[in-house]
Amino acid sequence: MLRIATESEGTPAEEQTAFAGLPALAALLPHAVSPRGLLVEWLSEGSGSGVVSLAARSVLQQLEQTAWAVIDPDGDFFPAMCGWSPSMSRPLVLRPGSAQDLFWTVEQCLRCPGLGLTWCRVERAPPLVLRRWKLAAETGGGTGFLFRPASARKQPTWADLRWLVTTQPGTAAGRRWRIETLYCRGGFSGAAVILEQHHATGAVRVVAELGSATGAPRTPQAARAGAGAVC
Amino acid sequence: MLHEHPRLRGRALVLFADAGQRGLRVTACSAEAAQAGVRPGWPLAEARAMLSGVRSRKQTGAAPTWRRSDPAGDRESLQRLALDAQQFCPFVGIDDAGESLLLDITGCAHLWQDERGLLQEVVTRFRSQAYVTQAAIADTIGGAWGVAHTLSKPTIVPPGETAAALRPLPLGALRFPAAVISGLQDFGVTTVGGLWDLPRDSLPSRFGRDLLRRLDQATGKLRETFTPERFAEPLVEIWAAEEPLTDQMQLATVCRPLLDRLLAALTPQRAGLLDWRCRFETVSGPVEWDWRLSQPTTDGRHLDQLFRLRCEREPFPHGVTGLRIEVLRVGLLAEQQSTLFEDQRDAGGRDLLQLVDRLASRLGEGAVLQPVFLPDPQPEYSCRMEPWTSAPREHEFRPDPLLARNRPSRLLRVPQSLEAMSVVPDGPPLRLFWQGRRWNVHQSWGPERIDTGWWRTRDVRRDYYRVETEEGRHLWLFRRRDTSQWFLHGFFD
DSSP: OHHHHHHHHOOHHHHOOTTTTOHHHHHHSSSOOOSTTEEEEEEEOSTTOOHHHHHHHHTHHHHHHSEEEEEOTTSOBOOGGGGGOTTOOOOEEEOOSSHHHHHHHHHHHHHOTTEEEEEEEOSOOOHHHHHHHHHHHHHHOOEEEEEEEGGGGGSOOOOSEEEEEEEEOOOSSEEEEEEEEEEETTSOOOOEEEEEEETTTOOEEEOOOOOOTTOOOOOHHHHHHOTTOBO | OTTTOGGGTTSOEEEEEEOGGGOEEEEEEOHHHHHTTOOTTSBHHHHHHHHHHHHHHHOOSOOOEEEEOOHHHHHHHHHHHHHHGGGTOSEEEEOTTSSOEEEEOTTTGGGGSSHHHHHHHHHHHHHHTTOOOOOEEOSSHHHHHHHHHHOSSOEEOOTTOHHHHHTTSBGGGGTOOHHHHHHHHHTTOOBHHHHHTSOGGGHHHHHOTHHHHHHHHHHTSSOOOOOBTTOOSOOEEEEEEEEEEOOHHHHHHHHHHHHHHHHHHHGGGTEEEEEEEEEEEETTEEEEEEEEEEEEEOOHHHHHHHHHHHHHHSOOSSOEEEEEEEEEEEEEOOOOOOSSSOOHHHHHHHHHHHHHHHHHHHHOGGGEEEEEEOSOSSGGGSEEEEETTTOOOGGGOOOOTTHHHHSOSEEEEEEEEEEEEESSTTSOEEEEEETTEEEEEEEEEEEEEEEEOTTSSSOEEEEEEEEEETTSOEEEEEEETTTOOEEEEEEOO
């Protein structure tokens, strides 16, 4: 009876796949990934890289359906991304005062079933803390996004997924990034794609890569996403 | 007062109070005094002149009575009435202004056959005690208040029709301050319906944020609660020891049974703890901790967790010899689980509120925030972070779609000065010097000119540019038009 009831409830989070807002990113992964209990690291170099904007775009549907928290130790978070959708829920903004409080806050948020997404910019986190975060995410069933500097790629991680976002010179129409999968639990890494976000509409599309014999390896799924397709 | 002093009936009675530099003013008056022309707010001397003139003309009737108003006494009288009204329903409270009784009649109407029977019984009861009674039943506190204060006849607003019932009523039905009503009347708005027809987004900047709160409370979009007067005696649990306790965990162990006893006292009343205070007697003096919860709770484990988190944040330097826990505010518990398998969304909402309580206990209320957008063109004032527990206003969160395109995701609290080069004096920057290195601008968008802030300390005259460096980073800069200095204000992260 319990099984029947659980199946019939069919919560929306169970039906979703991660990065539903950007299919091109999901296509880089070797298999479909559920957002439940997912811990993702976004590595980028310096301020103004646009990685937050890109990450938010990839989970726009999640931000509309569930509560989300932003851990903002520096106190400079501005909820501009909330303008993307009129139905986006109000974020819970947390400002811990110390590193210990930051670690504890992220863990508490990840452990809470009421939060769909936990969002944090963190430069350094001990492996033990990262392990606790991963376990907390599995317990809570939400998604955790950690924004870290590119230098963190040399450090070990307990995250399920690690993206490297590299900014590229944009065009008059929009800004560009190269996104590479550094690590994916249960699969290979190294797949990359170049995305462009239109300034006016905010739409993100895959940039066509003209024939280059030395281009980064791409997965068949990424190739199927199609050049120029709007995500 | 008329009820306690029957001999004053039929006489002109005027209550007054000291209004500071404005002197003595009339705060309230009886029907007889009002008939003579006296109105609340008048100078006392003017009221005296008015009533003495009337009396000399008529040469009849008793002399008017003048009494200094006693707000505390009024409140006590109303509390007695509230306790008396508990014969109709268990939850009876007093409104914010301290003038009206609020009765939560959920599940009680059938005891008087229906709502009409209950309303009639309440009115009859108070009228038998010589009170002038106006009463109404509606879906919301705001709706019932508005109808009761506007219509002299006892009224029942059918379920779901509160908004329609309020629409033709005057603005005073929504509990606005007099200044707001006056301001709206200057715009030609005289009824609640007229106010609803105005663009909602423009109202807070003109008439204050309370206006929307009152509007939404009346229609039920914003939940409104009141504190029942049932607990006239404070709910307190006390613990004392001969030897001071120095271990925080021992303290938490002592606290738990006290909390359990307090919760046990609340549970039969269908009430939960909202605000509570711990007063510690320590070797170095008393220390008080206050908690303000997001929702009423009877969960002892949750409260114990909050206590332990606070202990981690603020450990006592000295031992504790005594502990006093006092309930400051209680609230009605949300509906209990009605099905075998709980709705995941309800459970998620409850988990979130409990998380907020835990975070506030450890980090402090000032670190658990929610953004509130304000119609201010100056970027640093366009969004304010407010404590999450202060006012949950989910329905008011309607960000401007232009935000996502024109505003950065990180806004520096204090703009950072930097050097920039332009080809033309007021043109966009072509090269930046920041963080000790040179940045070439690949492309830029702007300017977005902002001239504002003259009503604050000084004029703000800025030209904002969004620039993209050769590396692809997007920065938000502005040039002060008065000094031509460049500043970095944010990052499009």
